[in-house]
Amino acid sequence: MLIREIRDYFGGFFGNVELHGSGDTFISAPAKIEEAQTGQVSFIANEKYLRFLASTTASLVIVGNQVSLDNVAPGTSVIRVGDPYTAFMLLLQKFSRPRHVAEPGIASTARIGRDVRMGNNVSIGEYVVVGDRCVIGDNTVIGHHSVLLRDVSVGSDTVINALISCYEGTVIGSRVIIHSGTVIGADGFGFAPQKDGSYLKIPQMGIVEIGDDTEIGANVTIDRATMGSTVIGKGVKIDNLVQIAHNCRIGDYTVIAAQAGISGSVTLGRFCMIGGQAGFAGHLELADRINVAAKAGISKSFSDQGISLRGYPAQPMREQLRLEALQRSLGSMKDRIGMLESEMAQLKTR
Amino acid sequence: MLIREIRDYFGGFFGNVELHGSGDTFISAPAKIEEAQTGQVSFIANEKYLRFLASTTASLVIVGNQVSLDNVAPGTSVIRVGDPYTAFMLLLQKFSRPRHVAEPGIASTARIGRDVRMGNNVSIGEYVVVGDRCVIGDNTVIGHHSVLLRDVSVGSDTVINALISCYEGTVIGSRVIIHSGTVIGADGFGFAPQKDGSYLKIPQMGIVEIGDDTEIGANVTIDRATMGSTVIGKGVKIDNLVQIAHNCRIGDYTVIAAQAGISGSVTLGRFCMIGGQAGFAGHLELADRINVAAKAGISKSFSDQGISLRGYPAQPMREQLRLEALQRSLGSMKDRIGMLESEMAQLKTR
């Protein structure tokens, strides 16, 4: 892609795109600003990296509209644009090719059950097991060794990577990406305590439903509902090693960072952001657009949209930060008490 | 199952079972009270759902003995019983059929090692690998792609789901359920620091033993002992993504919620309940019937049976709740110090 083609491409997204320097160099790859070489493009969205502008050997750097061009490395062209980060992400999309997961068609080693319905242009990898009555949509790819038990339904343009287990009845939407090692639809953790202290297994008869345009990381676990469905909404993004228990409902476009754990029957609103290693007690509800800090422990429902939660037990950000500031002042509080005590002793003997 | 058959079935468990309304409707499935339709049965064990009794379209609802029948939806029969939750769980057992994991018999694609002993009615799924000298009991099911390395022993009526790895020498009891992605018997995390700062691997020569009637969730890790055995007792229930390190001993009927982590050589008593994301330092011991709150960090042994632990470092519930209450009063303590200081200043100038 020539530099001037990149400028023109950005012109379709941003109002004010300026190219400084040559537009005729061919750009073959993106790279980080500290590593970019001739023929490569990079970007600077964070001030602390601006110092690289004078020394880079990148052929092209994307920067913000306000960035000074007084000190640019010779041979480096610069495009200034309103949002250099998004501009570069758009460019990454251009340079990326679809990840190879399996050869086109159905591998000869795949085991396909009875009454399976396959769309057009499906790729099924080596040793894949597809149970009876599964449905797989157009252009969907199933990676090597993945197992779809009976009655699993997968939409179109979905990528299920290698070594994934989908228990029976799981419903997966279109344009979904699921990474290796993830287990969908295992039994929820439900046991009725008996008088002798042992436990009776509560049958987990529901399923898991995963909405369109979601992405689910590696080694995630999403349990089937006791009855009904555990529901992952549209456009949800779930990072690695996240636990989602039975009967949860995750609202559309909510993002969950790595190692967070959502207990049974929790309902998260839409557009929430859940930090890494955060944990939720069971049966609670969060409104839309709530942010939960990393490691927070949510022990009750919150119905105010758009708030931020932090701490354990988690509370709204302002109260939690006030609590943390008070904790930091504990030493001075103790000193002030000691001072008051000695003043008091003096007064009393006066 | 007819409604009056359900009434009679409950009669075998509860002393006082009353049917109100028709006993002749055929019930085909259980459902949640807010979703139940004609031909379905639901239950209400929590007061806040009692409002559904007037509007449900369920054909049968199970409720407690004390629930008023003044306002029941027309066409809905009601059974009153001492413990409607347990009654409904018993009914779920009736309606559930065994989960399909693999076809009966040994799949032609399975690789079975030498000197393997199989019981009657074993099911071995597609591409399963069973190492030399393994023993598999009657009616046990091994899901697709699971790997049992050499000398693994599995009891009878056990279900090992798809994509599970059991390292050599693992011993698994009868009536056990293990979910996909779980790894049993990987090396414990043991390294001897060397003078140059590098580490010498300590050979992990022991095994893992899993007792009868346990259930182990998805993507769990249970490491083999350095010497001897890592032991999971009878009737233990382990949720998804739990880590159990080498040489741990988990007492019978103890329950461990998702993402908890048990460090090396920890001994947990019987009938304990461990909350989600709780963590344990190594080499400590908990007595029987101890409850550990979610996210707690246990840093020492506790020998008093039946206590509840919370916080990090964890302490008995009452002390921890007192600490948390004191933290919540920090703001007022600071105000009171300020007030004392200004009063003191006034007194001193008096």
Next chain:
Amino acid sequence: MLIREIRDYFGGFFGNVELHGSGDTFISAPAKIEEAQTGQVSFIANEKYLRFLASTTASLVIVGNQVSLDNVAPGTSVIRVGDPYTAFMLLLQKFSRPRHVAEPGIASTARIGRDVRMGNNVSIGEYVVVGDRCVIGDNTVIGHHSVLLRDVSVGSDTVINALISCYEGTVIGSRVIIHSGTVIGADGFGFAPQKDGSYLKIPQMGIVEIGDDTEIGANVTIDRATMGSTVIGKGVKIDNLVQIAHNCRIGDYTVIAAQAGISGSVTLGRFCMIGGQAGFAGHLELADRINVAAKAGISKSFSDQGISLRGYPAQPMREQLRLEALQRSLGSMKDRIGMLESEMAQLKTR
């Protein structure tokens, strides 16, 4: 191995090795001191186990140079040595045989892609998938069902256990051990928020590089870089269920305990020790030899080598322990404020 051969073997490592009792007994296995039988060797490195010396049935016990031999069980020989723990670890190495992972050679069920280069004496297990252009070094073992996608490179003498997924382009060094269920090179968790609240996937175009002599536990996730490499240094040890996000750099000989989570673009120094369930915010840096306590939450960079961090937000050990001591004195602070208030009230009425 005869007892006197063990003494001679230790003589190559330690200056002062003393044998008490017979040197002619044949030792067949190591065991824990509380379980050791005739023909077995054990050790005592911790004072609280010294009481076993009088009652053990072990044929040989390794103890420290200072341990009294006044009360040793009859028939038990004792070797005294400077560091009995390391001595016993050396002995464990002697008794351990390589774990069986796969038969020598390439299993007939393995699927090997085009232009794959294999070293000498490689073992490839059942149903392994090796993608086009992979390179596998001498003596390396790939366990059953593991998947190496295209362009994966593995050094020599490396053991990749069963059911591991390596995405394309992953580079793994020599003498590495990786345990089952681990996923290397899945997409980093990178999404650009759009104006409508949905997310645009940021292509993850980089790879993962794993240095020589590392060991990686079970069900670990290590994500590929957005651009460039996620780097695991030489001699790094990573426990089960650890998350390492895109673009992290883990310094040589750093140790990470189970369930810790390292967010994107974090750089850890060399010889660090990271406790279990610890978490790191993104884009921060730790100097060499820093210890992080279990469950700590690291929210900023620390540049002082050799410090210990604890708490959330984590701070150097001394400050954190002072904070925790202050919290424990909260009750007495509150009492002292109450006492001052009543004294003040008395003074004011004087």
